[in-house]
Amino acid sequence: MRILVDADACPAKHIIEEVAENFNKELIFYCDLNHIISPSYGEVKYMDSGFQSVDMKIANDTKEKDIIVTQDYGVAAMVLGKGAYAINPKGYIYNDENIDKLLFERHISSKVRRGGGKTSNPKKRKDEDDERLYKNLLKLVKEYDNLANRELTMDN
Template sequence: MKIVVDGDGCPGKLLIEKAAKEEKIEVVIFCDINHYITSEYSTIKCVDAGFQSVDMYVMNETKKNDIVVTQDFGVAAMVLGKKAFAIGPKGYVFDEGNIDKLLFERHISQKVRRSGGKTSSPSKRTSEDDDRLYRNLKKLIIKAKELEV
């Protein structure tokens, strides 16, 4: 088991690494060449820039019981199909019970924007988001470890 991070636009790296260190879990962060990410703990894999290039690397790297940190609902849906876990950078856990609704809402928002309409912007990151990310990531780690036994 490892934590795979969609590093393009993913805040919370320090919290992810903190939880991983405590549980002695490998972290792999993917980013494209337009982002500069450093870490003393995680493995950073820089890939070519391009439409969804990081997403494809995240998908290919992810195995059963891995934990993927991404804000992309499409990536979350694909890794759930591989029997991995998915969590957003604000700590919301994606699962079979909520992913279809999230994908549908994303689809509707895209249609509204394509037709010239406006949709709301994501809210700013808060300390509650940080707390939720750390707490829920620790829960997913415990769950994933139980499934490995």
């Protein structure tokens, strides 16, 4: 299990680094050449600045049981389809029960904007968002570790 981060606009990289390092998980940040980052833990993979290049690289690199941190519902949907976990930087976990609704809401908002209408902007990040991300990322890592330990026990 690895943690892959859509790092172009991820405001909580330090929290993700902390969890990954504490649990000795491979951590990979993906960003385009317009964003230079220097994490204290993990590696960075840079992509060309083309449309969706980072998103497609993450989707292609994702393996079953990886944890993907992304704000992009499309990326979340693709990686869920590969058997990975997906969480956004505010700590909300994407799953098969909520992703269709989120994609539909994104589609409706896009239609409203194309028609000249306005939609609400994302809310400003709060301390609670950092706490939720830490708690839920930790939950996903521990869930995976518990599952892996049970599989090892069953094999013996």
